[in-house]
Amino acid sequence: MQDSTPLVVGIDAGGTKTHLRAYVGTEPVADHVRTSSGWRPRDPVAATGWLAALVADALPQGARPSAVAVGGHACETPRQCAQIRTALQLHFDAPALVVGDAELLVPAAGLDKGVGLVAGTGSVAVGRLADGTSLQVGGWGAVLGDEGGAAGLVREAARAAWAAHDRGEEPDELARGLLASFDVSEVPALGAALESATNVSAEWGRHAPVVFAAAEAGSPLARTVITEAGRSLAALVERLAARGVVVDDVVVAGSTVLAQASLYGAFATALARSVPGARPQPLCAAPVEGAVALARSIL
Numbered sequence: 598m599q600d601s602t603p604l605v606v607g608i609d610a611g612g613t614k615t616h617l618r619a620y621v622g623t624e625p626v627a628d629h630v631r632t633s634s635g636w637r638p639r640d641p642v643a644a645t646g647w648l649a650a651l652v653a654d655a656l657p658q659g660a661r662p663s664a665v666a667v668g669g670h671a672c673e674t675p676r677q678c679a680q681i682r683t684a685l686q687l688h689f690d691a692p693a694l695v696v697g698d699a700e701l702l703v704p705a706a707g708l709d710k711g712v713g714l715v716a717g718t719g720s721v722a723v724g725r726l727a728d729g730t731s732l733q734v735g736g737w738g739a740v741l742g743d744e745g746g747a748a749g750l751v752r753e754a755a756r757a758a759w760a761a762h763d764r765g766e767e768p769d770e771l772a773r774g775l776l777a778s779f780d781v782s783e784v785p786a787l788g789a790a791l792e793s794a795t796n797v798s799a800e801w802g803r804h805a806p807v808v809f810a811a812a813e814a815g816s817p818l819a820r821t822v823i824t825e826a827g828r829s830l831a832a833l834v835e836r837l838a839a840r841g842v843v844v845d846d847v848v849v850a851g852s853t854v855l856a857q858a859s860l861y862g863a864f865a866t867a868l869a870r871s872v873p874g875a876r877p878q879p880l881c882a883a884p885v886e887g888a889v890a891l892a893r894s895i896l
Contacts, residue, residue, distance in 0.1 A: 603663035603896050606652055607888030609701055610636050612670040612718070616885040617655045619662070629655035638672045638681065645684035652689075666694040666891035668701035668884065675731065692895040697733060699723040701887030702848040702880050704894075711846030712834055712875075716854035716864075718802040720746035722833035724842035734836045739798045744829030745864070747802035747853045750822060751775075754808045755787045757818045771811035771819040778804045802853075809857050820859075827863025828871075830854070835871045844872055850880040 602622045609616045611633055619627035631651070637643045648667060656662070665685055672678045678695040685693035700723050702713030712724040720743050721736035739748035758772040762784040768776065772784055779790040794800035811819035838844040847868065854860050865877050 604656075604660060605889060605892040605896070606656070606662040606665045607885050607890070607892050608648065608651065608665070608667045608669075609698060609883070609885040609888055610638075610648070610667060610669045611698055611884075615651065616883065617651060618883075618885045618889055619656055619660075620889060626657060626660070627655045633670065636670070638669050638677060641677070641680035641684055644669070644681050645688060648681075648685060649688050662689055662691055662892075664692045664694075664892040664896050665689060666696075666888045666895065668696055668698040668888050668891075670698045672697045673733075673736070694891050694895050696731065696891070697721075697723060698884065699733070699736075699850075700731065701884040701891070702850050703846070703887065704890035705882045705884050705887030706846075706848045706878065706880055707882075707890075708846055708848065710843050711848060712837055712842065712844050714830060714833060714847055714849050714854075714877075715851040716745045716830055716849070716860070717851035718747050718798050718853070719743035720749065720830060720833065720851070722830075722837055724837045724844065726841050727843075732837060732840055732842055735833045739801050743798070745826040745833075745854065745860070746798075746851070747805035748798045749829075750808050750826055750853070750860075751801045751804045752791070753825065754811075754819065754822045755791055757822055758784055759787060761818060769811070769818055770814040770816040771808065771822075774807040774811045775804065778807045805853060809859060812859060823857075823859050824863045827860055827865075828867040830860075830864040831867035831871050834868060834875060838872055838875075844875050847875050847877045848880050849877055850884060855879055 604621045606619045615633045617629040635647050682693050682695040699713045699715045699721050703711045714722045723733045743749040781790050808819050
């Protein structure tokens with residue numbers, strides 16, 4: 598079958614898990630999920646070896662891909678992606694494409710152009726210019742950015758609670774929730790609790806449910822943090838639009854924004870104001886389907 602019908606492989610190498618799907622024509626031949634342990638995109642040789650082993654494990658014995666496309670977490674620069682792509686092409690003797698994982702969203706939604714916006718632990722938005730040049734905004738990590746992601750929400754919530762403390766206000770639902778979640782006794786201790794994290798994004802991000810619970814309990818501080826987070830996500834799209842990216846369609850994914858209606862609503866409201874005409878839509882398909890679509894496009 599493979600002699601006449603191409604076998605395409607799509608890989609979504611995320612920060613936590615990796616998802617591979619392979620098709621011969623429209624017939625699925627592999628659907629494989631594993632942890633992303635060992636995925637090191639900053640080392641092109643190691644990354645290529647890891648991907649090659651993944652493909653060998655997932656495909657039927659003796660099957661060779663006709664095209665491979667990868668959306669990789671932490672593939673942050675075109676040069677980095679190009680180095681892995683070149684090595685993959687040599688390994689498989691087949692066309693390959695490597696992009697950042699956020700670039701899988703638009704093709705996964707069945708679109709040819711638009712913006713992919715992710716707000717999970719962190720936040721990032723990607724799009725392409727008319728000449729095909731990829732642009733990414735955001736994704737600066739929890740210390741410097743990632744507004745609208747889980748870790749950024751916790752950072753801004755702690756700042757809001759601390760500012761309220763400095764104004765002499767009693768701890769509200771947000772501050773009390775943070776104190777309990779971080780297991781500290783007073784608001785000033787939140788700073789040391791945040792600074793003690795060894796894996797900042799993951800360790801801060803796991804406290805994000807506190808922010809949404811406090812908002813539901815009526816905390817004005819928490820509601821303001823969520824509103825500002827929505828505005829920050831919309832600002833990512835606005836920056837891409839200002840640089841010439843077509844932003845008519847905005848495909849949204851990520852465990853934080855899709856799980857929290859208040860954040861998604863704040864984002865959609867802010868986007869309607871800052872980029873009129875942009876159409877946000879939650880991603881319904883698995884992101885790996887975007888990798889499959891990209892693999893088919895390079896046959």
